[in-house]
Amino acid sequence: MRVDRITTNDFEKIVPKKPLLILPVGATEAHGVHLPLGTDTFQAEFVANAISEKMENVLVAPTLPYGNHSSLKDVPGTINITFDTLRSVIIDILESFIDHGIKRILVISGHAGTSHMAAITEACRDIVSEYNVKVMFVSDYYIGSSEFVYDGDGHGGMLETSRMLAIHPDMVKKERPKGKFISADGMILRDASACIPDGIVGDTGKASSETGKRMNDHLVDTLIKMIREDLK
Numbered sequence: 001m002r003v004d005r006i007t008t009n010d011f012e013k014i015v016p017k018k019p020l021l022i023l024p025v026g027a028t029e030a031h032g033v034h035l036p037l038g039t040d041t042f043q044a045e046f047v048a049n050a051i052s053e054k055m056e057n058v059l060v061a062p063t064l065p066y067g068n069h070s071s072l073k074d075v076p077g078t079i080n081i082t083f084d085t086l087r088s089v090i091i092d093i094l095e096s097f098i099d100h101g102i103k104r105i106l107v108i109s110g111h112a113g114t115s116h117m118a119a120i121t122e123a124c125r126d127i128v129s130e131y132n133v134k135v136m137f138v139s140d141y142y143i144g145s146s147e148f149v150y151d152g153d154g155h156g157g158m159l160e161t162s163r164m165l166a167i168h169p170d171m172v173k174k175e176r177p178k179g180k181f182i183s184a185d186g187m188i189l190r191d192a193s194a195c196i197p198d199g200i201v202g203d204t205g206k207a208s209s210e211t212g213k214r215m216n217d218h219l220v221d222t223l224i225k226m227i228r229e230d231l232k
């Protein structure tokens with residue numbers, strides 16, 4: 001059930017049933033010439049909605065469509081919020097849900113950048129130290145990639161292109177670019193875009209909607225198992 005589509009009365013009736021709240025976190029970030037800026041938002045939202053269709057007693061919060069970025073921060077269309085802003089907004093949103101009685105929370109991030117993940121992790125840690133609630137935080141990117149992805153695939157690559165072909169094929173352009181990740185070998189770069197010179201990482205020629213559907217199904221099933229084990 002989507003929080004933005006129910007009324008205050010509906011919300012009030014659901015809370016005593018101790019629903020799981022899923023907060024999808026997306027991004028507005030350049031994803032190569034072939035994928036839309038909202039790729040991470042669409043992926044996280046798809047997973048959250050699929051879980052709520054397969055499980056009872058799940059509320060899906062409106063998606064946060066912005067994240068914290070480094071490598072692609074200056075590429076046209078990437079909208080960056082700072083580490084502190086991201087950490088604060090996650091705390092504010094979760095605290096507000098907790099004030100309204102929510103006790104079980106899953107935060108799913110479509111974007112998986114290091115500082116972005118660290119900001120949300122810190123926010124979730126603050127929440128569990130302050131309140132008697134259960135919080136799980138995962139990036140669907142990692143759950144999907146552990147089973148399916150080949151070495152050398154990454155941002156905007158085979159995995160993300162396949163998933164978007166399965167979720168929103170109308171938004172995927174015909175180009176199938178290739179790109180490499182160049183390690184900075186520990187150097188802190190002023191312009192981290194040097195690590196992703198092609199704007200994407202991987203060979204999108206290997207992408208297919210069938211692979212994307214298998215990945216999406218796999219990660220929805222995996223997350224449902226994780227929820228049943230740890231977010232009861």
Ligand SMILES: [Zn+2]
Nearest residue numbers: 039040156160
């Ligand atoms: Zn992405």
